[in-house]
């Protein structure tokens with residue numbers, strides 16, 4: 300796997316041209332702005348308004364690049380006009396769980412509900428099949444009050460296997476945290 304490699308490019312139903320590619324170190328400022336915008340929005344991600352420092356983002360990006368190079372993660376950035384507008388990936392667990400990968404996905408507000416998420420998920424699974432040797436099961440957590448994501452995951456073959464009632468805070472309020480999996 301090559302850093303920066305473009306794995307998919309197309310135009311959305313609404314006419315937006317986008318690229319999916321592996322990250323590069325110079326994505327730092329763009330991905331940092333992206334995560335802070337999403338955190339402020341308090342959408343369905345674990346950052347709920349906290350500010351991410353540039354130093355922490357650098358550590359995250361360096362760590363992801365290292366894992367990608369070691370065959371322990373897939374991370375695709377959605378790029379539009381040279382800016383990061385989405386991220387999705389799978390990170391492998393370790394030791395007794397080394398056959399399990401954890402999936403995550405997010406898109407910037409202006410790029411949702413346009414079919415990009417479904418293509419991105421499919422592309423990440425395809426890349427994972429090629430690059431994550433030990434992967435047998437993909438798992439994810441989803442906010443119980445996020446119908447768009449729940450539907451998308453079901454459509455792509457994920458099955459619900461658990462619910463931690465009021466297990467996650469959305470905009471400060473506890474909601475169910477649902478767990479889903481898909482066999483590879």
Ligand SMILES: CC(C)(COP(=O)(O)OP(=O)(O)OC[C@H]1O[C@@H](n2cnc3c(N)ncnc32)[C@H](O)[C@@H]1OP(=O)(O)O)[C@@H](O)C(=O)NCCC(=O)NCCS
Pocket residue numbers: 342343344404405406407410411412413414415416417418440441442445446447448450451454
């Ligand atoms: C979840 C997310 C990645 C999905 O990507 P997306 O590009 O918006 O999704 P798509 O457009 O590919 O598909 C959305 C599906 O949900 C459906 N949908 C839209 N609004 C809906 C609603 N209120 N209830 C149920 N389904 C809905 C759409 O019709 C579409 O289904 P279809 O393709 O069968 O018509 C994106 O919305 C996002 O980043 N949201 C914020 C962060 C987030 O929720 N991350 C997931 C964390 S688990």
